[in-house]
Amino acid sequence: MNTIGDKRGWGDAQLRKAVEDNTSWRAVARALGLKDTSAGVIRTIKRHAVRLELETGHFTGQRRWTDGQLRQALLGSTCWSEVFVSLGISDSGQDRVRIKGHAVRLELDCSHLKTPHRASMAGEVFDLPVRPELLSAAAPGIAMAWFAMRGCAVALPVEPQVYDLLVTTAAGVQRVQIKTSVRPNGKGRWSVGIGRRPYTLDKSASKMPYDPDSLDLFFIVLGDGSIYVIPSSVLAGRTGIYVDSYLPYRVGDAAGLIAG
Missing domain, CATH: 1.10.10 (Arc Repressor Mutant, subunit A)
Structure with a gap:
């Protein structure tokens, strides 16, 4: 219930349930029908959560773990x-x-965590399993190596840009956007998202095409190792493609790197 003189439009019971059912303060604000981008709103609900001694250990915010x-x-x-x-x-x-x-x-004890021993004995093999879900993290390295092996100087943008790499080629400096697809769909086709979200706080906003004047090339790596380099002008206005429709732009195979 609300306390005397309290101008809130929600009560302690509503706050308690919102905190239990959600994993971030912004989500709690939305559940209470409040503006989740207001710092004042977030401070208010945090203050009342502390007063009620509510458990927030399950909150992740932008994290994927609690x-x-x-x-x-x-x-x-x-x-x-x-x-x-x-x-x-x-x-x-x-x-x-x-x-x-x-x-x-969180004052957690990390003293038992050690640096793993380097493989130094004869016969030792580095045998960590391949994790397909990490393809997007590995793709920039694959792209840099692919261009470098062809004599192209590669640079990373100093500040966040719509492109991931700058590559110097015979045609001049090319702005490269890197995309991946981990596995084919149920019909065996490789679908690749090539759109971007608009610059908005709403992470659920629909993706929109890249401005073809802001990019020169798409570097695409598939979960089977296939590599495609497609001019942005070819994909202008699209937010998704079936990459097997662009076989002339298939330029290599990194299956040896990402095979299980």
């Missing part, structure tokens, strides 16, 4: 790489710093 999942991952792992595998995310430098920082804030 505080509880991180605790379990730390308990069951012997090194940071195992923590990432347990959480089902790629082991990037940025994510490693973020997860370590989160563990420190």
Whole structure:
């Protein structure tokens, strides 16, 4: 119930249920019928959640894992790489710093996590399994190697851009957007999304085509290793394609890198 002089349009019971049913403060605000982009609204519901001593350990925000999942991952792992595998995310430098920082804030014990021993004995083999869901994380490296092996200088943009790479070719500097598809659809066709979300806070907004004047090439890697390099002018106005319709643009095969 609301307290005397409280101008809220929602009560403690509604807040308690919203916190239980959602995984971020913005989602809680939406559940209460409030503006989720208002910092004042978020501060208000946080203040009342603290007053009610509500449990928010299941909140993930922009994360794909909860505080509880991180605790379990730390308990069951012997090194940071195992923590990432347990959480089902790629082991990037940025994510490693973020997860370590989160563990420190939660005062979790990480002292047992060791750096894995390097394979140094004769006969040792690096045999970590391939994880197809990490193809999008691996694709930029594949693209850089593909262009570099053809004598093209490759650079990463200093600030976020609509393109992922800058590649110097005989035709000049090309702006390259990288796309992937992990597996074919039920009919055996490889569908690839080549659109982007508009610059909006609404992550559910429909994707829109890239401006053909902002890109020069699409570098596409499929889960079977196939590589396509397609001019943006060929795909102008599209947000998705069946890549097998563009076989003339198939330029290579990285199956040896990503095979299980």
